[in-house]
Amino acid sequence: MRATVIHAPRDIRVEDVPTPHLSSGRDAIVRVVAACVCGSDLWPYRGVTPTESAHRIGHEFVGVVESIGDDVALVSPGDFVIAPFYVCDNTCANCRNGVSTSCLNGGWWGSEDREGGFADGGQGEFVRVPLADGTLTVVEGPVADSEIPGLLTLSDVMGTGHHAAVSAGVQPGDAVAVVGDGAVGLCAIIAAHRLGATTIIAMSRHPERQALAREFGATHVVSERGDEGVERVRELTGGIGADRVLECVGTKESMDQALRSTRPGGMVGYVGVPNGGPELPVQAMFGRNVGVNGGVAPVRGYIAELLPDVRSGKIMPGKVFDLVLPLEEAPEAYAAMDERRATKVMLKLGL
């Protein structure tokens, strides 16, 4: 089959790789309908994180189940399924606590699973899915082609934006600022709006993303950064800062912006993967009682809550996809996101 492989920074190729096969009783083979490129995929692409040797890449996909192992009970061949960006059993203590990203038996796409099989990367024609009952969520058919973008966001960005809002403790009536106008930041705006925030400040400098932010529920746009950005947020929040700030970038600068834009006693919900390990300034947090909560988003557990709103059109996170390409053009998908010509690129293989 064909799948995407990263060889080195800026060297993404679509190649022939072994077609996966069932290797345990609990796995499934899924034919990929659509996949996408994640902001975090850009880190090895840009060389921010090293690529020691060529390996498969990708971790967001939806598809149709082709075959299942003998011990799989909850998904069947022909089912349309959403995969989160990780593997989980959905039954261990951490999964039951809502933290399926810390599943005691889980794993990550593009690597060996715990039983010695390979879990493909998602940006390819097929994927072997370990722990299929836990990992996959079935979408009741029929699924229309027009639904695919929205469903695909539940594999990562919509659930991740929601996790930022949940981690920050967004409540009805809150003033929320969102740092980051990528796909996750835009989905965090949707989430804050959905949870009842009444002031939603999008921190964005890109006109197209500002427009989408407003469409998703942002009440204000702040294009300034640094001290000026903090000051603008304070002006919009009675002089004290936002109740909740959603940090959706992952750099030292963005976290600093988030912490300083939060009012005393407020909370930063963060989902931007910390890039290079910025550390948190605990003394500044302590003095103002600004908390930090979040992390790698356990999106598997959010699908059941968000799916009805996506299918009904109440929320439309699929709009974050502003470029759709065939699998063979994965290199261009990476380039378009790297160069910020696209917010989020879908690789579409078809229903």
Add this chain to the structure above:
Amino acid sequence: MRATVIHAPRDIRVEDVPTPHLSSGRDAIVRVVAACVCGSDLWPYRGVTPTESAHRIGHEFVGVVESIGDDVALVSPGDFVIAPFYVCDNTCANCRNGVSTSCLNGGWWGSEDREGGFADGGQGEFVRVPLADGTLTVVEGPVADSEIPGLLTLSDVMGTGHHAAVSAGVQPGDAVAVVGDGAVGLCAIIAAHRLGATTIIAMSRHPERQALAREFGATHVVSERGDEGVERVRELTGGIGADRVLECVGTKESMDQALRSTRPGGMVGYVGVPNGGPELPVQAMFGRNVGVNGGVAPVRGYIAELLPDVRSGKIMPGKVFDLVLPLEEAPEAYAAMDERRATKVMLKLGL
């Protein structure tokens, strides 16, 4: 009047200082009934934080109102009052948000207030209290001598322990670990028990404090630290770590212990004043979804909730005082706490 002055590390003196007088319409003069030494007072005592020049010290006291300014409406001469460890108006936006330690008009004992008057330090015979209506909480009389220790803990340590538990989000049924067996840590155990935690792990190496911890509600005591301490907490919590960990020390080591003892998706509530500015390891927090929330405790806002339980004897935080001395022996009070001969020392002046 007589009051405590720090001149240099380990040089605490009780000296004659000017008796305070009313200097604005909103202040009050309080005759101190009892004061105490805070763990944070030990930092200048030990030279961890510098003492540039001799200055008044102390910030926890209860007393009786002597006189009030013309604009004071909520306290009257003769009232028994509890002062939190800071000054606040209890009406500004931050106070209304429950963060009176960030009061827009507030201040700190032992320093000038915003109207140019001096707010005494508490470890003395009298204190000028700025913003008396906001700062002071009246305790309905009569107040018995035996009640003084419990009431005095509401000026800081009991409210601070409670803040750790509230910031961590302690819920009924939670497994909670408490790092630190000083007065605040012991009060955090009371708070966790009061909020319904069913497993409460006290991390302590001192037999007397272990005994008090158990009396306050600890179900387990862990004397190990570092990797072994983390392992012991995990053994007691189904292998995954505590739902909530209350960090009541403020060192890099104690925060590390707290973060690593927390289960994925759990929260550290921290109230230990960060000593020397340890920074938080955000990548480790991110991967496990361990949040950090807390800070300088807004105890003023907790007095109304905690006072009835203190007066009824439902909680007995006054037991943290294991040494009572007259004001003139303040130097010995500091030495006893510094040398860990006492957990918490009360300076008693009398009703």
